[in-house]
Amino acid sequence: MLIIGSHVGFNKDSQVLGSLDEALKYGANTFMFYTGAPQNTRRCEINEDLVLECIDKCKNNNIDYSKVIVHAPYIINLASPDTDKWEFAVNFLKGEVDRCSKLKIKNMVLHPGSHTGGGIDLGIDNIIKGLKIIVEYNSDVRILLETMAGKGTEVGRDLSEIKRIIDGVNSDQIGVCLDTCHLNDSGVSIDKFDEYLDLFDKEIGINKIYCVHVNDSKNEVNSHKDRHENIGFGTIGFDNLINVIYNKRLEDIPKILETPYVDKEFAPYKYEIEMIRNKVFDDELLNKIKQS
C-alpha cells in the first residue's frame, strides 16, 4: 500500500492531534513533524492525552501511527569539532528522543551534521560517539540518518559516510532516511534509482531504510546545493519520482513530501498527493494551487 504524506505543523495547543488533522486535510495517510520550531530550542510539554486521542483517530482513518515520523531540528550538530556545541547537541537530542517516547513515535529523522572544518574523520567519530550515547540512553526511538546533499561540510553525502556511521554505532536503533533531492544534489541520478538501491542493499541493506523524503530539486545532479522543488517541476522530474514512490522494494515505507509552499503561501501537499495517486503529471498544478 502507498503510504504518503508530508511535513506538517505542530503547535503547543493541539500538538500531534493538530498535525494529524492537517495531514488528513491533504488526503495523506502518514505525516512528519518537528516537535517545535526546527531552528530554535523552545519546546512545550507533550500532552499525553492528545497523543492517545491522535492514535485513536489514526486507527479510525486507517493510518499506521507506528510509521509517523518526527524530524529532529537542524540546530543539532553531532559532527561539531567544538566540545560545547557537541555536548549541547547530545543533550538536546536526549530531550528530543524523550519527547518522541512520550509521543509514542518510533522513528526520528536526523541530519548527521556538519564537521565545520574539523575534517570528515573527526566529524564521523563525533557523530558515532554521540549516537552511541543516545541509543544507550533511550531504546524506544530509532534514529534515521538522512542522506545529505553535501552542501558545505555536511557529513552523510554518500553511502560510504552513512555506512561508516552505521557500522560505528552498530545498533538496530540506527536506520536511514533517503531524500531524493539530496541524493540528486549529492551526485546520484534518480533515473538510475534502482541501481542505487542495489548498491545500497549491498553496502548497508535496504531493511535499514525507514523513510523516504520525496522532493524534486531546483539544481542539477551533483550540484551540492539542497534546494527542494515541487514534484515534477524540478530537474529530477515526475516519472523518476514516481518510480521511487512506487518502487516495490520500498513498499510500506512512508514517503514524505518536503516540497516548498507555492509563492511561500500555499501548501502544495493536497495537490501533489492527488497527482501522485493519479500517476499523471499536471504541468498546470502550481497555477491551480495559487488559485485555490
Ligand SMILES: [Zn+2]
Ligand atoms: Zn529531507
